[in-house]
Amino acid sequence: MPSAVSPLAPPEVPNMPVIAGVKLATAAAGIRYQGRTDVLLAILDKGTTVAGVFTRSKCPSAPVEWCRAKLKGGKARALVVNSGNANAFTGKTGRQSTALTAAIAAKAIGCGANEVFLASTGVIGEPLDATKFDGVLGSLADGASTGDWMSAAEAIMTTDTFPKVATATVKLGNTAVTINGMAKGAGMIAPDMATMLSFIFTDAPIAAGALQSLLKSGVEDTFNAVTIDGDTSTSDTLLAFATGAAAANGAPKISRASDPRLNAFTKALREVMADLSEQIARDGEGARKLVEIIVEGAVSKASARKIAMSVANSPLVKTALAGEDANWGRVVMAVGKAGQPADRDKLSIAFNGIRVAKSGARDPSYDEAEVSATMKEPKIQIRIGLGLGKGRDRVLTCDLTKEYVAINGDYRS
CATH class of the missing domain: 3.10.20.340 (ArgJ beta chain, C-terminal domain)
Structure with a gap:
């Protein structure tokens, strides 16, 4: 991983607030990198909805296929991300690795494997040894907290030179809700439905279908309008999670993307996505402009x-x-x-x-x-x-x- 931070890195890093219903933890599992964190676990409260868009590559990674299949359920309890190995072009072994990783995470936090979402980034074509997660995810679950977003963003980096985070707070009805996002990406960047890895979290109570519509429309002029080198990754994943915790403070529950009460939220969500996508362009491998x-x-x-x-x-x-x-x-x-x-x-x-x-x-x-x-x-x-x-x-x-x-x-x- 490059040691020098890109000269185009943003001069200031936002203060990332807590998102009610989200706990984070990171660890070094030695998947490829030595002496640095390479695993992120996000634990999500019961009732969290999920949406996602993924690469349209005809050679998608095993985690992309896993997430596509599990997205139909609309609910999430955990996100596991590893860097260093993309678990792509790994055949049956790759599919077994995703299943084992999800099973280990599900056991660690007490949920179904179908509520665990996965993303991997790094070298293509090398088998991912999912047994390295055994024990690690249990320790992460025990130590997860409302969190250090910068550490989470650092754990998912590969050739990135700086962690990429963005946040916004906006009113939904008369209640303030928060949107936090993180992303990684510096090379093999050419958008096609989604791009790189990016994860967005909010405490807004939004149904999975409505969240999916917001994400799908928002990606076109943000993540899909960035290119570093013209190469679309096998692993491109953008996931959004809505814990719904703000409902306890009076935020209205949203079931349709066309609900006019979502107007300010939709704008804020796109601003977060635009911020993250620009940071990716700023961190293009070797970039000076x-x-x-x-x-x-x-x-x-x-x-x-x-x-x-x-x-x-x-x-x-x-x-x-x-x-x-x-x-x-x-x-x-x-x-x-x-x-x-x-x-x-x-x-x-x-x-x-x-x-x-x-x-x-x-x-x-x-x-x-x-x-x-x-x-x-x-x-x-x-x-x-x-x-x-x-x-x-x-x-x-x-x-x-x-x-x-x-x-x-x-x-x-």
């Missing part, structure tokens, strides 16, 4: 998304950004290859508000010195105007540096 790509004037939002992703995932664009080179010709290339409607002679491009291309050619007022100076900033915005319609979208990415190659070249060493 946070890059925002805005596409306007497309024929539709969907078309704008595809064009933005084409630019965001272009190695030539990303290496130019790493070299602080405003090579707008590479942006033109990425727009052109996206397979979406575009008119060369209507295209405009700007870096950090400085227009470099207009009407299919270099802007007449182009100033190399001015543009070179803005490319040294830690955040770069690329704004692309297509001039074809009203479609607009925004994605986040980062630059591609030598450190990215070094991290991934040595990943299994």
